[in-house]
Amino acid sequence: MKYAFIDYENIHSLDNINLKEYEKIYLFLGAQQQYISLSEKFNDLLNINLITIKNIAKNNLDFHLAYFLGKVDQEVDKQIGFEVISKDKGYQGICDYIQNQKCARKCKLISITLNNTEKNVPTVTENKSEKTEQEIEKYTNEYQAFMLRTAIRNLPTTVEKLFKHICSQTSVQKLPQTTINIIVPQIIEQLSIKKLIVINKTKITYGVTESVKLYTQYAAFLLKREKLKRPQTLSSLKNEIASKLNLRGNTAKINEILDLLKTNDMITYQDNTDNPKLVYKK
Secondary structure (H helix, E strand, O other): OEEEEEEHHHHOOOOOOOHHHOOEEEEEEOOOOOOOOOOOOOOOOOOEEEEEOOOOOOOHHHHHHHHHHHHHHHHOOOOOEEEEEOOOHHHHHHHHHHHOOOOOOOEEEEOOOOOOOHHHOHHHHHHHHHHHHHHHHHHHHHHHHHHHOOOHHHOOOEHHHHHHHHHHHOHHHHOOHHHHHHHHHHHHHHHHHOOOEEEEOOEEEEOOOHHHHHHHHHHHHHHOOOHHHOOOEHHHHHHHHHHHOOOOOOHHHHHHHHHHHHHOOOEEEOOOOOOOEEEEOO
């Protein structure tokens, strides 16, 4: 007999999991996930316990899954095996810990890939992952541009409405529904990381400030040029921001835009001097 603990936020799909072999399934959904994708119909009843994470925080779902592993380990017979299903290798430690207790049980990490051949073709996997990241960035930028030209009162106020709005306002709508269900939650996550939105349970508020709009304007200007033709030091970058955005003398606003350039992985500093050289990551 086996129980499954599925990190759905990490794997995004149940397609390659034989759910029927588990006596009980604990399915963990991230705060931004509104849909579960099932490609198979089941004639038998599945005993699924759905755990939805309410708030966005780093590793929040991981901590919930670890909590349930420990809780259920204390409650059920040691003959029942546990399987953690995730691509996150960080779970290996807690699986080893459970297996090496005085009253141990079988507990192993199952890594699920997007298709059955992925394990044998690592280069293809890497290329797919890189392509997916580029697509997510593209769709995120599309929706960000839409947000910046739209009054906040006209933007969605719940995660579910935001999901649908992203589908209707970006080219993500051209993708298959199964792909949309995987990509859109990641777009929402990127909007949250960029501080364009704040998610509280299922509610959305917006952090589109004047600084964000100025950052978007300057970032677009920056990306049009080759890296070698951009400012090469922090002081020259500050001067260009002040000139292009009419911010001369407004040190606080210039620093906010610099922070956004770093937060969004546009730049990093090569050294720790007073006037460091810049490294452009995009």
